[in-house]
Amino acid sequence: MPKKTxxxxxxxxxxxxxARKALTRHVKVHPGRMLIKTLPGGKxxxxxxxxxxxxxxxEEGGETRNHLAVIVGKGVKAEQxxxxxxGTDAYGxxxxxxxxxxxxxxxxxxxxxxxxxxxxxxxxxxxxxxGLVQSLAExxxxxxxxxxxxxxxxxxxxxxxxxxxxxxxxxxTTMKLSLxxxxxxxxxxxxxxxxxxxxxxxxxxxxxxxxxxxxxLYRGTFALNIAPTLVNQIVEDNVVSLFPxxxxxxITMDFLLDEEVLPINADPFRINQVVSNIVxxxxxxxPKGGLVxxxxxWRGDGVLLTxxxxxxxxxxxxxxxxxxxxxxxxxxxxxxxxxxxxxxxICRRIMEMHGGRIWVESKPGKGSTFHAFFPKDxxxxxxxG
Amino acid sequence: MExxxxxxxxxxxxxxxxxxxxxxxxxxxxxxGSDDIRKSKAVIIDLSDLEYLNSRAIGTLMSxxxxxxxxxxxxxxxxxxxxxERLLKAVGMxxxxxxxRSVEDAAAALSKGE
Numbered sequence: 168m169p170k171k172t173x174x175x176x177x178x179x180x181x182x183x184x185x186a187r188k189a190l191t192r193h194v195k196v197h198p199g200r201m202l203i204k205t206l207p208g209g210k211x212x213x214x215x216x217x218x219x220x221x222x223x224x225x226e227e228g229g230e231t232r233n234h235l236a237v238i239v240g241k242g243v244k245a246e247q248x249x250x251x252x253x254g255t256d257a258y259g260x261x262x263x264x265x266x267x268x269x270x271x272x273x274x275x276x277x278x279x280x281x282x283x284x285x286x287x288x289x290x291x292x293x294x295x296x297x298g299l300v301q302s303l304a305e306x307x308x309x310x311x312x313x314x315x316x317x318x319x320x321x322x323x324x325x326x327x328x329x330x331x332x333x334x335x336x337x338x339x340t341t342m343k344l345s346l347x348x349x350x351x352x353x354x355x356x357x358x359x360x361x362x363x364x365x366x367x368x369x370x371x372x373x374x375x376x377x378x379x380x381x382x383x384l385y386r387g388t389f390a391l392n393i394a395p396t397l398v399n400q401i402v403e404d405n406v407v408s409l410f411p412x413x414x415x416x417x418i419t420m421d422f423l424l425d426e427e428v429l430p431i432n433a434d435p436f437r438i439n440q441v442v443s444n445i446v447x448x449x450x451x452x453x454p455k456g457g458l459v460x461x462x463x464x465w466r467g468d469g470v471l472l473t474x475x476x477x478x479x480x481x482x483x484x485x486x487x488x489x490x491x492x493x494x495x496x497x498x499x500x501x502x503x504x505x506x507x508x509x510x511x512x513i514c515r516r517i518m519e520m521h522g523g524r525i526w527v528e529s530k531p532g533k534g535s536t537f538h539a540f541f542p543k544d545x546x547x548x549x550x551x552g
Numbered sequence: 553m554e555x556x557x558x559x560x561x562x563x564x565x566x567x568x569x570x571x572x573x574x575x576x577x578x579x580x581x582x583x584x585g586s587d588d589i590r591k592s593k594a595v596i597i598d599l600s601d602l603e604y605l606n607s608r609a610i611g612t613l614m615s616x617x618x619x620x621x622x623x624x625x626x627x628x629x630x631x632x633x634x635x636x637e638r639l640l641k642a643v644g645m646x647x648x649x650x651x652x653r654s655v656e657d658a659a660a661a662l663s664k665g666e
Contacts, residue, residue: 403635407638407639407642408642410607410610410639410642410643411642411643411644413607413608414607414608414610414611414614414643417611418607418608419574419577419606419607419608420606420607420608421573421574421606421607422606423573458574460574
């Protein structure tokens with residue numbers, strides 16, 4: 168087999184393509200205009216780099232006062248370049264650098280900005296015939312613009328939430344009161360239509376309330392009012408109030424409260440919100456003839472609430488997604504009940520604010536078990552986005 | 553769950569005790585569907601020793617109430633404990649079924665046609 172030989176000065180096959188890929192990867196992380204600088208004797212290398220940079224979509228730009236050195240060239244060593252740029256501790260000034268890669272190129276990125284002549288000196292010192300130098304000023308400007316755009320988007324989102332929650336509540340309340348004032352005798356023929364209207368107003372009200380809660384979470388105005396809280400009492404109140412729904416849906420609802428459970432320091436209103444959400448969800452998704460079992464247990468450092476149902480279960484991919492905003496799972500409710508997709512997201516945030524935890528264990532077709540652990544000494548942190 | 557039946561003044565007295573949980577529901581349903589109860593002119597349900605009953609058990613009692621009253625017969629509840637009382641109130645049973653303090657009071661009320 169003939170031995171392969173390499174002519175001095177010729178680039179290895181595929182190098183240009185490899186360099187293009189390397190530069191494309193880099194420009195995704197650090198967009199900006201590039202100066203292509205050539206040292207004496209490096210014209211051929213400069214042409215290669217220029218072609219690679221152009222193929223990667225880089226634009227050439229003008230010189231600015233300071234530059235972030237991105238030296239790409241054969242034989243460049245990170246520590247050498249950093250030291251030449253003025254750093255006494257080579258690794259202290261290098262953000263990243265690589266040894267020669269498969270393309271024969273090295274990539275060096277300096278931590279600090281430098282005047283162009285310093286960068287060129289660094290290139291010279293490491294015998295880099297040609298290199299690319301990134302204008303930091305432009306990168307900073309792009310970052311500033313991106314931040315400004317993001318701030319605008321956040322302000323728009325806040326304004327939208329404000330309209331969708333506060334401004335929708337007033338007409339909704341009026342509609343709800345008006346519907347309540349219609350006497351059944353007056354509208355026997357329209358009873359079905361009235362029921363549809365009532366259900367939809369209730370649905371809208373639930374959605375608006377949930378959105379308002381999410382808005383408070385985003386704005387950081389979702390505060391906890393910590394007080395001695397009787398979790399067992401909250402659980403019992405919720406379960407008892409849902410007994411009529413369970414009987415109507417022909418679901419067996421059972422509860423067993425651990426008498427050892429002590430009062431905890433928590434926000435009772437928010438704990439009630441979590442309990443109500445989990446228990447109501449279990450009823451929503453359990454079919455006729457099914458079972459919902461609610462239990463509490465004292466764990467020494469807090470209370471564990473367990474709500475098990477014989478519903479359709481949750482596929483593994485959705486077991487975390489359901490705790491995200493608008494992260495509804497694919498399962499359908501069994502009695503036409505509505506779900507905003509915000510309830511469990513709010514629950515998780517409430518639990519986190521208390522220093523607690525909420526999670527689900529489920530197997531499709533085998534039902535779901537939701538757990539919520541309320542620590543005995545809840546935090547007093549405020550919610551934020 | 554504990555369950556027994558007896559008679560006082562010719563009225564069936566159904567006594568429930570302990571707790572009615574998911575595993576007891578079928579047994580309760582069978583017991584309430586017995587011929588003695590179905591043919592009795594009145595039924596007294598003594599809940600004084602019952603600590604707890606689940607939603608299905610309440611549904612079973614409601615079915616018994618519907619069946620009894622629809623055939624012109626009477627039904628009384630006796631002395632439920634606080635939690636049981638709360639559960640019966642939550643589903644509206646307290647407004648439908650007369651509640652007495654003792655079996656004797658219930659029997660006396662039933663004999664007067666109340």
